[in-house]
Amino acid sequence: MHRLAFGPRRCVIGRQLVAWNPYVSVAHKRQEGGQLSLLKVGTHYAMLLDEPGFGKFPIDLVHLRVDKPEDLDGIEVLWSQIFTAEMAHYSNKLKLIQSTGAGLELVQFDHVPNGCQVAIVHEHQWAIAEWVIMAMVSLNREVLKLDRDVREGRWEHHPINSFSPSGTELNSQTLGIVGFGHIGRQVSKYASALGMRVKVATRNPSSQAVASGYGAESVENLNRLPEFLSDCDHVLVTVALVDETESLIGQEELNAMPDNACLINVARGPVVNEKALYQALHGGHIAGAALDVWWQEPNKPGELPKSSKYDFGDFANVLMSPHASAMTKEVMQRRLQAAYANFDRIKLGEPVEGVV
Template sequence: MPAARLHGQLFDEPAHRHPYAGSEMPTVLVQGRIAAPKADLMRRYAPEGWKVRVWNPDTDEVAVFAPLAQEADVIVGGAIPVPWPATPKLRLFQIPWAGYDFTSPERMPAGVPVANTFEHETAIAEYVLAGMLEWVIGLRRLDEEFRSSGWGGHATGRAPSHGELRGRTLGIVGYGHIGRETAHRAKAFGMRCVGVRRSAAPRPPELDWLGQNDRLDELLAEADFVLIACDMNEETIGLINAERLALMKPTGVLINVARGRIVDEDALWSALSERRIGGAVLDVWYAYPQPGGEDVWPSKRPFQDLDNVILSGHRSASTEEMHQRRWRFVAENCARIGRGEAPRNVVFLGSGQGG
């Protein structure tokens, strides 16, 4: 059997998970509230000859899931609604987004590769650039002022000035897919870019320096904009706390497109409300609505009352083009399985009792 890469290491696929033979028609099950509504994209890009099955908890009974899972060669989606049934054919659990903090090796069938999907980098990078441009130019304010007062008594060329990105420093916490795409665009605006990441890596040409997390404090002190783009895990929850926010410039702007809990909620509120940092662009939050649960407000703190923040509700990656790219990737991973090849983007192997 071919070997696959898991975080740069080779692993051998279990011997009982063999390539498809002859006329056997493989099946992909698209399941869950997020993935199921995208089933038409799966049908559009699915490899020729694959059957596409769908389980949507909003319309289908939970009891229907197990029989579908038992026949699936690939399952696409997030957390499953029941304990794992027997899945003798399963060769891949494909997450159609980047985050996999909802699961772990112990929760997945033993020997089954679990892969994630990126393809959101472009959309998020453009969101970050839009946030920084809005911060220094203030186009919303300029539009509002012109609508209400026209020239406002200012002769041409003598109106109040705005800022520009050229010469400012972008510090990227968690230099990976998102950071790379953002830095490419920021450099085109003449910005200086620096970054930190968990493991050592050569400095790419778009960065002035790239260090490991022991240089985080240095990055915070240098940056005019601090982009949070790292994974959320035990090491990064609360990584940006009161002490680290105090290292930022008084004019510094924090941009979080990763996970809310990487930045301490109370510390961020205090730094913003007391104007100890310049502001924030926030797309990720501390409380999210749950299926069947009561509606929740994104934070226990009233960030919406502050005038030094730009806020959005986990929308930075939400473009139609991104969805197209993601489901093409999902389909290609299915095709690789069908050809007996190792899937891409494997984040871990299941070690649980399912399957």
Template structure:
């Protein structure tokens, strides 16, 4: 059976991250095109409007419409920058995961830093200080396995992280929109009991996507409910945690600290460097700041490429698509 040729466009720099060797994953009958973020080069607008498949992370009122698209595929989990009102009725919106293993490793590494201070032990010993020498009562460390890990949300990231945490001996608690029953979850709450959940954990990891219902969900009262030595980690979306409330809680040492990987302000094509927040988190000594890196590994890129290629194959062969965010309306 012959495979119908599809015009597939990679729109913008983010999508270009998944373009390398993509030809090797799909049928050679398909046409691949690389388009700029601005879509202002010769012929780019027309290619975008006539594409069968658009791979990209945004669609808004400043852009041309993908008039003939049958699949708009985000190469990441988030689709909040894609305005579905501008998709053709017959177009499916899909996304990619594949980042859960990498993010779980990031979280475990960040948590271990509190209990296994390798960097300080190394630095001190280089200066002939035996700070953590076994046998000294003052050198005793804590263990990650004695801790209670709270997961806000229970999607791909949280489920993978729960398994890793259990392997470390941790107790796993979950707060989710719907009740959770899972072999590695010791207790769960629904979101109407968020403060009870927040107060039960040694570390809370925000794993939620950004929606109208989750924006600002972790507000000042939720943070105030946390234990004074508890950690708050965000690998979901920045705005799920109220920006001002988080800054004030850290500045006032209301909680034990934070690890922040997802932020409130990001670079743009016209401003490639910027502060990650309107507040001066960089001046605080109880926060670890990273530049939205937790899921960005070679493994993540490859797994997402495979998801993109699989859905293109399914589309060309008339099979049901996977990772569907919104199906066709006609």
């Protein structure tokens, strides 16, 4: 049985040991003849099976710490969210860069070697969809405020003191989903099951039949976004960050939202205009926000960037988390399985899944 000694946290999931430690780098090389070298550079996670046979060939690996780019020499498969020019200098045999997630903003594509594929893995849509439901319920029921009231000994909202409930149920509300990929579709299924009216706006509108299959009653193009937002109680942002989606949600879009609406962002921070959102919250133009992604985030160990130039923590109606909506044990397990399946495909000469 293999054991991984470097991680401060470990847990057993099923029949596998999963150990993780942010930003740890671990190289994996096959013992038999070195036919396939596997490398995990865990910018978020480094993981290890406790027994072989996850894929189509036995996984029997020697575990080596990777501390500098030259340790990549001879490696054929890289598991990482980061790829830099310095890493490329030692990656002449690299066949696959397997991202540990769906984000590729830290991969310098100009330096990816010729013939090397880059693949992403999702497997996070269920976890993020749960987080979104949690966020909508928390904002509807003012959970942060009520929690603080009890901690501070205030009882204004106890039934004996209040006959005017401020909470709202999801089943009376409309959810507008901006983006309809893996995450948007799963949220639509969950939200519609709770009785919400769901509608979708996306860059590449699916057919109405596809949208209906996920519980959405309509699907529209992003070019009518202000009109789309005008009757939403909650707006979920879940589009990829590309040139045309930067500041997609700006002053015009926020002003179009009802003043009782909340914005939820699980995409990337810059999809929402930073200043416009702060001003909308400060001026009471929207009722609240749930932010899991930020305009500045750490790119390497030890970094402590300020998440925004504005202090969103001043608002009692803003729920904040550090890009953690997908951080569940189950997501890690599924991503590990998907990554090892791609390692198998490289070994067997089969097409890799998730190539961008």
